[in-house]
Amino acid sequence: MSLQNHQKKYPEIWKRYNPKQTLVQYCWYTGIVFIAVWSVHNLDIPWFYFLDAHLQAADLVERMIPPDWSFFPDIVDPLIETLHIATLGTVFTVFLAFPVAIISARNTTFNQVTWFIGRLILVTSRSVNTVVWGLLFVAIFGPGPVAGIFSVAARSIGFVGKLVAEAIEEIDHGTVEAIEATGASRLQILLIGVLPQVMPVILGTIIYRWDINIRESTVLGFVGAGGIGIVLYSSINLFAWHEVSVMLVAIFGVVIVSEYLSISVRKKIT
Amino acid sequence: MSYPTSWRPPSFFNNSFIRFGLLALVLGYFLFSYITLDADWERTSKGIPRALDIFKRMFPPDFSRWDLLLRGVLESVQMALAASFIGMLIAIPVGLCAANNLVPRPVYFLGRIFLGISRTFHEIIVAIFFVKIFGFGPLAGVLTLVVASFSFIGKMLAEDIENMRPGKLEAIKATGASFPKLLLYAVQPHILPRYIGVSIYRLDANIRHSTVVGIVGAGGIGQTLAASFSRYDYGFSLAILITIVSLVFAGEFLSNWVRGRLR
Numbered sequence: 001m002s003l004q005n006h007q008k009k010y011p012e013i014w015k016r017y018n019p020k021q022t023l024v025q026y027c028w029y030t031g032i033v034f035i036a037v038w039s040v041h042n043l044d045i046p047w048f049y050f051l052d053a054h055l056q057a058a059d060l061v062e063r064m065i066p067p068d069w070s071f072f073p074d075i076v077d078p079l080i081e082t083l084h085i086a087t088l089g090t091v092f093t094v095f096l097a098f099p100v101a102i103i104s105a106r107n108t109t110f111n112q113v114t115w116f117i118g119r120l121i122l123v124t125s126r127s128v129n130t131v132v133w134g135l136l137f138v139a140i141f142g143p144g145p146v147a148g149i150f151s152v153a154a155r156s157i158g159f160v161g162k163l164v165a166e167a168i169e170e171i172d173h174g175t176v177e178a179i180e181a182t183g184a185s186r187l188q189i190l191l192i193g194v195l196p197q198v199m200p201v202i203l204g205t206i207i208y209r210w211d212i213n214i215r216e217s218t219v220l221g222f223v224g225a226g227g228i229g230i231v232l233y234s235s236i237n238l239f240a241w242h243e244v245s246v247m248l249v250a251i252f253g254v255v256i257v258s259e260y261l262s263i264s265v266r267k268k269i270t
Numbered sequence: 271m272s273y274p275t276s277w278r279p280p281s282f283f284n285n286s287f288i289r290f291g292l293l294a295l296v297l298g299y300f301l302f303s304y305i306t307l308d309a310d311w312e313r314t315s316k317g318i319p320r321a322l323d324i325f326k327r328m329f330p331p332d333f334s335r336w337d338l339l340l341r342g343v344l345e346s347v348q349m350a351l352a353a354s355f356i357g358m359l360i361a362i363p364v365g366l367c368a369a370n371n372l373v374p375r376p377v378y379f380l381g382r383i384f385l386g387i388s389r390t391f392h393e394i395i396v397a398i399f400f401v402k403i404f405g406f407g408p409l410a411g412v413l414t415l416v417v418a419s420f421s422f423i424g425k426m427l428a429e430d431i432e433n434m435r436p437g438k439l440e441a442i443k444a445t446g447a448s449f450p451k452l453l454l455y456a457v458q459p460h461i462l463p464r465y466i467g468v469s470i471y472r473l474d475a476n477i478r479h480s481t482v483v484g485i486v487g488a489g490g491i492g493q494t495l496a497a498s499f500s501r502y503d504y505g506f507s508l509a510i511l512i513t514i515v516s517l518v519f520a521g522e523f524l525s526n527w528v529r530g531r532l533r
Contacts, residue, residue, distance in 0.1 A: 032355070035351060036351060036352060036355035036356075039347075039348035039349075039351040039352040039355075040348075040352045040412075042344075042348055043345065043348050043349065043352065043408045043409070043412065043489075044408075045407075045408065045409045045412070046405070046407070046409065049404050049405055049409060050404075053403050053404055056402065056403045056404075057403050060399070060402055060403065077306075080306060081306075081307065081308065084303045084306070084307050087299070087303070088303060088307075123515070123518075123519055123522070124515055126478075126518070127478060127514060127515040127517075127518035127519065128511065128514065128515065129478060129479065129481060129482040131394065131482050131485060132481065132482060132485075132492075132495065132511075132514075135485075135495070135496065135499045136499075139320075139324055139499060139504075140317050140320050140321040140324055141313065141314050141317040141320070142310065142313040142314070142316075142317070144308070144309055144310050144313070144314075145307055145308065145309050146309050146310075146314045146317075215390075215391075215392050216392060218392060218395075219392045219394045219395060222394060222485065222486070223485070223496075232395075236398060248391070248395070251390075251391070251395075252390050252391075255390050256390070
């Protein structure tokens with residue numbers, strides 16, 4: 001064999017990708033960079049705002065420190081209301097998400113139509129943000145924590161339902177077949193065959209979602225749905241930044257405690 | 271000896287004291303929340319007929335101002351794209367600093383605290399601060415989404431690096447590699463698939479979140495939506511909601527397809 005042929009067949013330098021794959025990869029890279037640059041350019045960002053941004057930030061920090069601790073007793077009640085909105089919303093979700101998850105899983109649903117309806121409910125619930133659901137429910141139920149509970153539940157159904165449906169699709173078929181063989185009815189198969197297998201996933205997801213819901217409930221008040229968001233919104237509108245910093249510290253504390261609780265309980269379950 | 275003829279499945283909590291204690295706790299909590307919740311039950315009971323009235327006004331969805339809708343949606347998508355790209359880039363150093371098998375202890379603690387703080391506050395609160403500092407418009411929205419993106423991607427990256435088998439790092443270190451070469455040959459091949467998967471998921475999530483930062487004036491379709499709700503223009507609101515849902519649906523479909531191709 002000639003030297004040229006030998007070098008082509010057994011290259012001295014090892015390359016992971018052949019030239020065609022490298023070309024495709026470079027096309028992807030340029031495409032992504034092009035799209036990113038096009039989006040940033042099309043947004044018409046006023047770059048000169050960056051010039052005085054540090055001054056604005058310094059001004060904000062100056063107004064927020066020191067926090068006005070005498071305001072703290074006024075926010076204890078809204079904080080408790082926020083916790084109630086998150087907890088009751090999550091409890092409400094438990095009862096609604098499990099049936100929806102059952103009809104969205106391929107192995108427990110009745111037919112293609114119900115599967116599609118279940119998936120549609122889950123996607124709709126997941127696509128619309130909690131605060132946007134809050135806008136809708138405040139228009140229906142009026143301002144107050146009830147609208148907040150419903151909007152938290154509406155968003156959580158999608159989250160919990162999707163994860164539970166995926167868990168239901170991964171259960172062990174042998175158990176279900178064994179219970180079917182004893183002559184159990186459909187409901188009994190669900191309760192005794194399916195439910196115990198997905199129980200750890202359900203509990204873990206519910207607690208994870210409860211933790212996220214506490215963070216979401218703090219801002220639901222911005223659209224009038226109750227909790228500490230209402231006080232926060234009014235303080236921001238009145239430019240009372242020292243009160244705002246007290247509320248942010250309180251929210252930070254509540255979120256840290258709930259996250260710690262959620263992580264420790266989930267560690268015990270799994 | 272007689273054999274039992276009926277069988278009860280074992281309950282989740284074996285100790286009956288814990289079971290009844292928990293039940294009492296749960297019932298007590300419901301009572302407590304009912305008493306302290308300052309809910310206007312009269313207004314709530316008027317909710318169902320109100321809901322029917324609103325749904326009647328929502329149908330048919332009003333697409334007559336589709337150019338406004340399209341402009342808002344385009345701005346939201348561009349915000350999400352720009353924020354995901356910038357967030358991906360920033361997440362790399364942040365994630366590296368928060369992995370305890372790569373960096374010294376003090377840097378690790380700083381990295382974890384930074385990640386924790388950026389994750390605590392809801393993006394609406396972060397958006398308000400950016401609106402104060404950078405003014406109204408999509409700039410504040412992009413920066414809010416950048417914070418949300420890099421905190422999420424950075425946390426995933428840090429966990430992935432910490433789950434790496436120590437043998438890989440040790441092997442490359444044993445060849446005498448400097449820190450950048452260690453990153454390039456040991457860390458990067460391990461994290462790259464998960465990193466790209468998480469970034470694509472974050473792009474999809476940013477499209478959802480960009481609709482909400484508009485409510486506080488940070489650009490995107492959220493502003494149009496909040497305005498249409500306050501004007502009781504429910505037909506237009508339904509049009510916007512349908513557009514958002516189909517956009518998110520398409521984004522999720524695309525993201526699942528790309529992530530399936532990556533495997």
